[in-house]
Structures are given as C-alpha cells and as structure tokens.
Amino acid sequence: MNQYPVVRVMDVEGTLAFSSSLETALHIYQDMILLRAFDEKTLTLQRQGRVGTFAPSLGQEAAEIASAYALDRQDWMVPSYRDHGALYVHGLPLDHVILFAMGRSGSYAAGVRALPSSIPIATHLLHAVGLAYALKQQAEPAIAMAYFGDGATSEGDFHEALNFAGVWQVPVLFFCQNNGWAISTPVHRQTHSETLAQKAEAYGIAGVRVDGNDALAVYEVVRQAREKAIQGHGPTLIEAVTYRAGPHTTADDPTRYRTSNEVNIHTAQDPIRRLGEFLIQQGLLTKTLKEQMMRDSKERINEAVGRVEAQGAVMVGDMFRHVYQTLPTRIQRQWHEWEDRSHE
Amino acid sequence: MNQYPVVRVMDVEGTLAFSSSLETALHIYQDMILLRAFDEKTLTLQRQGRVGTFAPSLGQEAAEIASAYALDRQDWMVPSYRDHGALYVHGLPLDHVILFAMGRSGSYAAGVRALPSSIPIATHLLHAVGLAYALKQQAEPAIAMAYFGDGATSEGDFHEALNFAGVWQVPVLFFCQNNGWAISTPVHRQTHSETLAQKAEAYGIAGVRVDGNDALAVYEVVRQAREKAIQGHGPTLIEAVTYRAGPHTTADDPTRYRTSNEVNIHTAQDPIRRLGEFLIQQGLLTKTLKEQMMRDSKERINEAVGRVEAQGAVMVGDMFRHVYQTLPTRIQRQWHEWEDRSHE
Amino acid sequence: MSEKNMVEALHDTLSQMMQHDPRLVLLGEDIGVNGGVFRVTDQLLTQFGSDRVIDTPLAESAIVGTALGMAIGGLRPVCEIQFLGFLYPALDQLISHVSRIRARSAGALGAALVIRAPFGGGIRAPEQHADSAEGYLTTIPGLKVAIPSSPADAKGLLIAAIEDEDPVVLLEPIRLYRLGREEVPDTLYRVPLGTARIVQPGRDVSVITYGAMVPLARAAATQLQQRYGWDVEIVDVRSLSPLDEETLGQSVRKTGRAVIVHEAPLTGGFGAEILATVTEQAFWWLKAPIVRVTGPDVPFPPYAWEDWYVPNVSRIAHAIGQVMAEE
Amino acid sequence: MSEKNMVEALHDTLSQMMQHDPRLVLLGEDIGVNGGVFRVTDQLLTQFGSDRVIDTPLAESAIVGTALGMAIGGLRPVCEIQFLGFLYPALDQLISHVSRIRARSAGALGAALVIRAPFGGGIRAPEQHADSAEGYLTTIPGLKVAIPSSPADAKGLLIAAIEDEDPVVLLEPIRLYRLGREEVPDTLYRVPLGTARIVQPGRDVSVITYGAMVPLARAAATQLQQRYGWDVEIVDVRSLSPLDEETLGQSVRKTGRAVIVHEAPLTGGFGAEILATVTEQAFWWLKAPIVRVTGPDVPFPPYAWEDWYVPNVSRIAHAIGQVMAEE
Numbered sequence A, B: 001m002n003q004y005p006v007v008r009v010m011d012v013e014g015t016l017a018f019s020s021s022l023e024t025a026l027h028i029y030q031d032m033i034l035l036r037a038f039d040e041k042t043l044t045l046q047r048q049g050r051v052g053t054f055a056p057s058l059g060q061e062a063a064e065i066a067s068a069y070a071l072d073r074q075d076w077m078v079p080s081y082r083d084h085g086a087l088y089v090h091g092l093p094l095d096h097v098i099l100f101a102m103g104r105s106g107s108y109a110a111g112v113r114a115l116p117s118s119i120p121i122a123t124h125l126l127h128a129v130g131l132a133y134a135l136k137q138q139a140e141p142a143i144a145m146a147y148f149g150d151g152a153t154s155e156g157d158f159h160e161a162l163n164f165a166g167v168w169q170v171p172v173l174f175f176c177q178n179n180g181w182a183i184s185t186p187v188h189r190q191t192h193s194e195t196l197a198q199k200a201e202a203y204g205i206a207g208v209r210v211d212g213n214d215a216l217a218v219y220e221v222v223r224q225a226r227e228k229a230i231q232g233h234g235p236t237l238i239e240a241v242t243y244r245a246g247p248h249t250t251a252d253d254p255t256r257y258r259t260s261n262e263v264n265i266h267t268a269q270d271p272i273r274r275l276g277e278f279l280i281q282q283g284l285l286t287k288t289l290k291e292q293m294m295r296d297s298k299e300r301i302n303e304a305v306g307r308v309e310a311q312g313a314v315m316v317g318d319m320f321r322h323v324y325q326t327l328p329t330r331i332q333r334q335w336h337e338w339e340d341r342s343h344e
Numbered sequence C, D: 001m002s003e004k005n006m007v008e009a010l011h012d013t014l015s016q017m018m019q020h021d022p023r024l025v026l027l028g029e030d031i032g033v034n035g036g037v038f039r040v041t042d043q044l045l046t047q048f049g050s051d052r053v054i055d056t057p058l059a060e061s062a063i064v065g066t067a068l069g070m071a072i073g074g075l076r077p078v079c080e081i082q083f084l085g086f087l088y089p090a091l092d093q094l095i096s097h098v099s100r101i102r103a104r105s106a107g108a109l110g111a112a113l114v115i116r117a118p119f120g121g122g123i124r125a126p127e128q129h130a131d132s133a134e135g136y137l138t139t140i141p142g143l144k145v146a147i148p149s150s151p152a153d154a155k156g157l158l159i160a161a162i163e164d165e166d167p168v169v170l171l172e173p174i175r176l177y178r179l180g181r182e183e184v185p186d187t188l189y190r191v192p193l194g195t196a197r198i199v200q201p202g203r204d205v206s207v208i209t210y211g212a213m214v215p216l217a218r219a220a221a222t223q224l225q226q227r228y229g230w231d232v233e234i235v236d237v238r239s240l241s242p243l244d245e246e247t248l249g250q251s252v253r254k255t256g257r258a259v260i261v262h263e264a265p266l267t268g269g270f271g272a273e274i275l276a277t278v279t280e281q282a283f284w285w286l287k288a289p290i291v292r293v294t295g296p297d298v299p300f301p302p303y304a305w306e307d308w309y310v311p312n313v314s315r316i317a318h319a320i321g322q323v324m325a326e327e
C-alpha cells in the first residue's frame, strides 16, 4: 500500500529529516529514559512479589512518550493497560502509576484528563469518541485520543468507534501502537490488510502510518492530526509502527512464540538510543547528562515506590465506597459486615 | 472512489452490456415476479391481521433473486429477515416463508442449506465465516454467503466477520444490499465512507460494487466472486446498490423520513421492469408470458397461504420440544404444566 | 395535569427535561427524524436540533460506549435501544465500563447516563423483539434497573434516572405503552429509585411483580377477591436494582405468603433474587412456599406462541390459589 | 491412570478427544503457538496442526460466532476465552444465536460447541481478569453451564461437554488449575451434565457450592466437625445448568439447613436460583433460613482487595454457625 508510507523524521541513525522543537525533543528523551527505568524497576518488583501482573513498554518508549507530548492538558487521554508512560506525561503522578501496578487503584488521578486504563481490549475507543462529542458540543478547543494496540483493531468496538467518529466528525485521534504482536499473535495473523492505517478507508477518515520508534515523527504526526481535529477536519487513525521488545506482561514468556533473532533485529532500532544519537548530534545531549538523567529517574522512582509501600494495607471500605454515589442499603449492610469481619 | 465503480450489465433501459445466460435470466425474471407478488400478498395479509410484522423486498427483487441464482445448492445461504426471496430460490418452500411471516417458524427447512433468518443485525455474518471454515476444512467445493443491509456494516460483528474471513481466506461472500436506508437512517448517516465496497480495504479482501437493480450484473458479480472463493482466492464484499421502494416493515411509515420525490426517482429504475425490457428486446418475453407469470405467481402464493392457514393453531409443546436435544427435567416439568393448562 | 399514556408521558418528560437541562442529549437508532419506532422521541429533533437528538449508526455497543464518554465529558446522555433484545451487543460496555467507572476512578468519574429500552411480548413482532432481559442487568453491580408499570411512574422514574449520578437502565413494557391513560402531573417529580410501590394493600398474600405483569396481577386479585374474598396485596417492585428489600419484607411478614410474577424465564430470572431476598427477610413468617409465575425456560418463541409464553391472569390466579391452599 | 492437576487433566483430555474425533477443532486467542495463557492447549498445535488448533485474531464475538458456523457445518469447535471477563463481547452471540439455533430450526440444527474460560480471583491479575460471570450465563435457556472443582471432574465434564449436541460453557476456576493433583483415569469417561456430586455426606447442614469454593467448604466443614462435631454435607453443584434439583432437594430435605457459597456477587447471582430451587424443593423441611455466602455487590476490585472479596473458610464457617444456631 503505497498510499500509507511510513512517516519518518529521523532515519535509523538519528539524522534529522525535518524540523521539530529541540527542547521538546530533550524532554521527550528524558521521559523515555524515565519510562524505561520505571519498567525495569517494576519488572524487578514483580519478580520480588511486590507488584502483580504488569505490562511494560520496553521498546515502545518513543510512541508512548512522544505521542503524549503532542497533547495539551485539556485533551482527554484514553489509555489501555500499557500506557503508563503516556499517562505520566499527561500528568498522572508516578505514585498513581505504581498504585495501579500494585493493584491498589485504577490508574486515575483527579484533575488529570485521562480515563483509568482500560483492560478489555478496544472497548475504550468508544469512550474517546463520546468524549470528543462532548468537547465539540461544549465548544472546548481540545481533543480526545485513545491508545491501543494492533490486536485491538480486530475487536468490534474498534470498528464502531471509528465509524461513529467518521459520521460525527468529532475531534478524536486513534493512536494505534502496532508493536508487532498481540501476546503471541503476530500482526499478519491479526488481519489480512497490509497496513493498519488503511483501515481508515472503511470510515472515510484519515489514516497515517508513522515510524513509532522515531519519537519526533510521532510527535509531529500526532500534533498535526490534533490540529486538524481541532479545526473540525475530523478524526485520524494513526498507526505507529514499533516493536514490543519485552514480554507482553510479566506473566508472558515470549520465547515461546518468537526468535531471539527477531528481537535482536528490532532492539537494534531501540528508540531511546536513536533519539539519544540525534540529540548528541544536535549538541543537546552529553554522556554525563544522560547518566544524570538515568540516576535521577531511578531515584524518583525509588522514592515513589517507597511512598506507596509506606501506605500500608488497603482498607476494606474502599472496595464498597465508590460503587454508587449514594450506596443502596444492601451494599451499606455488606460494607458493615465486611468491616466487622476486618476487626475480627 | 473511482476504485469502486458500479458494475453494470444492462443500462437502465435494459440494453445488454455483456453476455450472460439468457435462460437463467428468464428464470430470474419469473422469480422476481413471484417475489413481488408474494410481498404484495403478505402486505395485504398483514393489514388483515393474518400475518405479523413483515419486511418486504419491494424494489430489491433483482438483488434478492439474482444473487441466489448465482449460488449452488451446496452453498450455505445465511440470510437476514428480508431475504425470503433468496431463500425461496435456494430451496426453501413457499409454505415455510409464509410460516415465518405468520410467526410460526424460524424460516428453516430441513435439507436446505440455509440458516434461519437472523433478526439481530450483522450477527450472522460470523456464522457464514464459520460455515466457510467448515467447508474448507472438509474440502467441500462450496461457499457460504451472508445477506445483510447497509445498516449492518456499522455493527462490530460485520467487522469481526470480514476480518476473520480475510485472515482465514475461507470461501465466504458478504452480500450487502445497500438499499439506501436502515429504517430511517440514510447511508450517508450510517458511515462517512463514500462506498460500502471500500470497507473491504480494511481487511485486505476484495470489494465490488454492483448495480443491485441490474439482475444480470448481480448474477455475474456473485458468480465470479463465488468462483474466486471456491478456487481459494479468498472472500469478497459485494455492495449491491439498490433501493428499498416500500416500507422497512409493515410497522414502518417511510413518509416520516423521505420524500415521495426520492421514492419516485428510484421506482423509475424498477428492477423488474428493467429486466422485463431486456428480455422483451431479446425476444424471450412477451406481454402474454408476463401476464401468465403473474397469474401463476398469485395462484401459487394463494395456494400456499391456504395450506398454511389450514394447519390450525400451534401446539404448545413445540415451544419446549427443541430447546435442547435432550430436555432437562425442569423443562420437561414446565412442558407438562403448560400442556395441562392447555387442556383446561 | 392531563391524561397520558406511557408513550406520551415518556415523550413529554424527555421534552421537559431537555428544556430544563441543556446538558441532556438523546441518542439511538431512528430516534430523530423518525421519532423512535414507538414515537417516544417524536418531534424532539425539530425541537432541540440534531446535536442533542442524535440519530446514530446501527451499533448498540457504540451507543452505550459513546454515551459513557459523553457523560464523563459533561453531557447527560439518554440512550434508546430500539428493543431490549438488541442491547446484548452493548452488555460488555455496561458490565465492563458503565457500571464500573465510578469504582475504578475511586468516585471521581461517574456514568450519569440513562438507557431506555422497550421490552416484552405483545406486538407480534419478529423473534428477539420480545425478550425480557432484566436478568442480565440486575446482576451487574454499579448499575440501576427500573421498570415502570404506569404512565405516572414512567415519568417519575425517568426523571429520577436522568438526575441520578449513576447509570440507570429504564425498561419500558411494550404492552403498557398505549394500554391506558392516567393523570400525569405536569410538575417535575421523582419516583425515587430503590422504592417499591404497594399497588393495592391486602392481608392474605403478597403478589410481587413489575412492569406489564402488574395489571395482570390486579385482574387476578380482583377475580379472587370476588370469588373467594381473598385480600391480595400487590407490590410493584418498580426498582429492581437497588431493590426495596424493606417494603418487600414488610409485605410478606404481614401476609406470610407470596407469589412472584415476571415474564422472563424462570431459571436465573430476577424472581429468584426476589424469592431469596424475601425468604431472607421473612423466613419465620412464611406460611407456604413462595411460588414463581414466569415465562418458561425457553427462548421467546415466534409470536404464534406468544400467548402461551407470557404469564396470564389465570396462571397468576392459579399460583395464588396454590399458596393459599397450604396450611 | 496418573496423578494430574486440573490444567494437565484438561490438556490431556483435549488431546485425547482431538485424536478420537477428527471433527474437533480448537480456537481462541494465543492457544496455538503459545499453548494458551494457562498452557491448557500446550503443544496441541504441533500435534494437530494449525487447521485444527486455530490462533484467532483478538475478537471474542467472532470466536463464538464463527464457532457456531463451524458447528453447523459439521465440525465440533472448542473455544477458549482467555478469561471469563472477556466473554462479554460474545454474550450477544450466546444469547441470540448459540443458545437458540436448535429451537429456531425446530431441532434440525444444533450448536454442538464448547466454550472454555478460566475465571475467579487468585492470581493478582489486572482488573476484569477475575470476574465470576456465571450469573449471566445460567439465565440463558438453551445453554448449559458446568464448573469442575477437581481434575477428575474437569476431564469428565469436558468430555461430556464435547459430546453434547448442545452448547456448553465450561468455567475453569483459575485457583484450582494447579492447586493439587489427583488420580485421573486414562479412559474416556463422562460426568453427565445435570448431575451434582456429594463431596462429603453429612446429616446436619448442606453446603451447596461449586468451583474454587469447594475446597474452602471442605476446610470449613473439617474445622466445624473438629470443633463442634457438626456433620456437614457438601454438595458440588458442578452442573449449574441444567441444575440437579433432585440431589440438591434431597440433601436439604435430609439436613433441613443450607448454606450456599459462590464467589460472584450476591444480587442476582446463581445462589439466588439455588436458594429458590432448594426452597421450592424442601420448604417444609427447612429448620432455618438459608444463608448465602458470596462476593459483595461490587465489581471485582484491584487485586490488593482480592482476599477481602473472595469468600474464605472463616466466612463459610461463620455462615454454617448461623444456620446451625437457629431453633
């Protein structure tokens, strides 16, 4: 499909192909470092039994971080389970990301325009469309952007969301990270279409394919699609072509379904290294600065983990409190029963 | 979308554009006459309270009948509620069609490779894909074809069905009658894509647009797509562009949402008249023959209605008998209770 | 104050609430130009414009899923599902998201939305148009489910549902849509969710029911009153979730006997929960086993069997006779 | 005969049945190359090829919907839904088609297919991976629902399900997958659907339960036997639909007391149907109100609350104490 060429800003050696904000580039880099450090930390905590099943973004840092940089704080982010990097950029405190990983909350923080991460695949794309409708209706100059994977494009809700978005012409972006795999299913078993971007044809909306390991290209593409949406020119499906370098989740063993050869080829195109090269070439990054960033990241993460672990056991009441705004008597009674039992 | 030109065999004046079997054409014409007569009869019966809510095919006779003629008896037909014409061609006895309209059965007859008509929109497309998988697996030289409307393309199951079909490359055809309306919703409010055929792009499968009021074109297009599928070259989405000349169902009042002007423009392209002109030009049809066909149709329909109405009241047991192959004791007990009550 | 049938009551209430709260939007299939297949939204498009009365493409999961986004974004969506039997594609959205968003966000976000759907047999429609599917909904924590049995309650429940900060499914019995008229006050009043209604008080036996079964229960009660002098109490559950345990328990503690009536199939139907709840509330007062009168455990059949499927006055009267016979 | 845990029993049974019946096909997400996220289908792809062990795209409605087509077309599909909480998008297919095709075709067509899904809490997975959703399924006429509580039953139920001409959902308790091993005969044997199992006979009180709750009920029973000498009968429902009313009724007519235990939320849960059925069967024998021990009426919480949510030995013992205290 030559209709859907892959947009690139840097080539794989990190040489610039067109201009973008260099200061932003450095910030993006810094947060990519943080995200990698976060995932590494969380993987360790998981092995130690301190967090449960967890989905790292290893290899997808450019797509995660740069896409979120292209948003404004007034935009609604509608993430799935792997998007803690994007959520962090959008304002979710690190502590909340950790609370989520520790099974203590729904990765939501008041005041941040992001929905809690959606676990059921593709279901949340519809929420983004509804949010975009509300934004348009209330004349707010903002958009909604849903995050999801290649596998999500097979679900019915993906289809319904893009179709509604097309008919309604609301300011919504569909940000698909094609990381090559849906657990053990490669993209070519997920769909018979050559690209995911071309699925936009079915809805008469724009489709763009971007090198998802090229942070600046991701940033540019999302930024432009956002502008277009804000101007009332309709939704865009963005396919960010990247690669999941790590396991699907901590419960996954990728050696069962893919060769180390394949993984090596892709990790050679590591998005952090690539943006780093570029920033060094631009004179914005040094080895020292990079090491400083890494140390800082680790420290911030350790501090956050410390704070969260210091919180102590969860309270039983929090399981009941928020099921309805006003609790029906039956749930109140259950809450009391459970409280009584917790004092036994 | 010039990629999806409308395939035509006759122009609107009924002049032939390319060759097809003329004997088949006459048979098709005859059954189109029958279908029209059937719908007119059923509409009358409905007004008399002798049948319940019913969906006629007025204006869609070419698409209904000619598409079914392109199938072999070994093919699986997977229809929706409006496809009694196609079912009849595929072997469903007229009596069964009437039983369905009278709320006495599920439009199924043993020995006919057709599923009972599906009421929930688009859900049955998946069954066609599964049937096609089974055919392929068992090396049967046959296909499955699902019938549905323009509105059905918005449902998630439409998407999932076409996607699975693409990945599996099974012999299935998706026959979409774009009749302009889904109850009161015009196609341009149903989707923002210019054609429905182009939705095939999303699945990497073939998409074809055919003049659905050109019976011979419908026949040719389905026949060719069928050949292709049988040869193992994958599924096709066929958009047959037609027009629903009558109400959505007997419960519908189309004057609420469309002008008589629009209806008049389309009924001027009536598919029966059009095929009739062509057959007259070809010397295959005469006014006498046509009138004979109409009389025969009415007679056959009246006889069938007579047979069905002579059947008397339904038996309460038939509501229980077929819920499971072997009835659990609870349902047996209910059956007995209900039987007792029926003798009260 | 004027006489209205249920369709008119619902229509006028939607119109009133749309005027009253500019955040309200309606969405569904054929609700705009066509005014809904039962005309509940007739002319509202003309009155409020296509931004607020939205004719959607044909996709129920999308109707409910986008409504959730709208609600979080500050609108108050009221969805129409054309028939309850077509809600099934949207169950995932209801179970996974609509009902959970408040708990998931620790109370910060809510799904202040309403889903209206006509249900039940009675109009000789094709298959799947007559399903009574409340049993799938009442087992979803975080959701509320209400069913009116009269025009006045339809209005009060609809307003309560629209004003509720949590999601409410309002199921509208098709057979009652145009069955009769009654005085419906013009003011904005609420029937609080979670409250049952004593349709008629009685001493001997409680008939606990809802929706289109309420008039049948009344007819059965009248018959038995005349024939045997039995004093039947009729409780219209009205709000299935949350359930008014107190009113149900009180009634059965008073009468000591209960018959539960609904149109949905027996097994796993909401009648089981009512039976369980009432038994928990009134075990020591029970003089006879509670009897459930329901549709049979079969899919709703083609309409030729409709009269066999749906509970009728004679089945209800028979069941009351059964519980009265004990002891 | 060899010792197997539940995963091994299921795996070996699938392998045996695939050899035994060439019409059998497996389909689901990640069941092929990956062997399923719980490894129930480990290596079956190598053994039987990709035509019979199908790694599907990510779409549950399609898995169930295409399986129905396959079944009608002469194959015998066994679907895996990765976690029961992801069955929701397929509920429409189950309710509208899979469960109705036989009735709709007057018995001519059947949905001889099986759906397997792991369920319940216990592995600190993200939200929605721990739902106990049997309550949505047991109210669908035309469907069967079974839940094993041991490796041997898992085999027998799976074979019965595969051989059944009607659709069966087999729910597999995640916590029992690798909890223990027991002797599982190598022969092809069936646990007939519709039969409950008396796990241990007793005179004083019936604990009626299923799945992962069975071992907890045993532990509670042992504790109470030791502490108070109470003789607890444990009934493993095993087949929720069709329900073995007879065995349940007999048990409670004998003991006069019952506790029902499941992990799913209380309201509208399958426990309500059990309570209703048992009450109908044994009303005059009941010495105390039946007590339900269930998850609370809240969505399954993030896993930090998991131990609070899931019923435990102490809650079950406490409930047994309650029903024993009466009279």
Ligand SMILES: Cc1ncc(C[n+]2csc(CCOP(=O)(O)OP(=O)(O)O)c2C)c(N)n1
Binding pocket: A082, A119, A120, A121, A148, A149, A150, A151, A152, A153, A179, A181, A182, A183, A244, A248, D029, D058, D060, D082, D086, D089
């Ligand atoms: C409806 C649903 N079905 C199945 C799952 C289990 N599951 C979790 S992640 C996943 C694969 C998702 O792949 P993709 O969409 O490519 O996203 P990625 O994980 O690669 O980021 C599956 C099958 C789920 N969460 N939701």
Ligand SMILES: Cc1ncc(C[n+]2csc(CCOP(=O)(O)OP(=O)(O)O)c2C)c(N)n1
Binding pocket: B082, B119, B120, B121, B148, B149, B150, B151, B152, B153, B179, B181, B182, B183, B244, B248, C029, C058, C060, C082, C086, C089
């Ligand atoms: C899932 C579902 N939702 C809604 C309906 C109600 N309904 C019946 S037909 C129809 C319109 C269908 O339009 P289209 O697909 O274009 O087919 P047509 O009737 O025009 O042949 C609707 C909304 C249904 N049957 N199933």
Ligand SMILES: [Mg+2]
Binding pocket: A149, A150, A151, A177, A178, A179, A180, A181, A182, A183
């Ligand atoms: Mg992926």
Ligand SMILES: [Mg+2]
Binding pocket: B149, B150, B151, B177, B178, B179, B180, B181, B182, B183
């Ligand atoms: Mg149409």
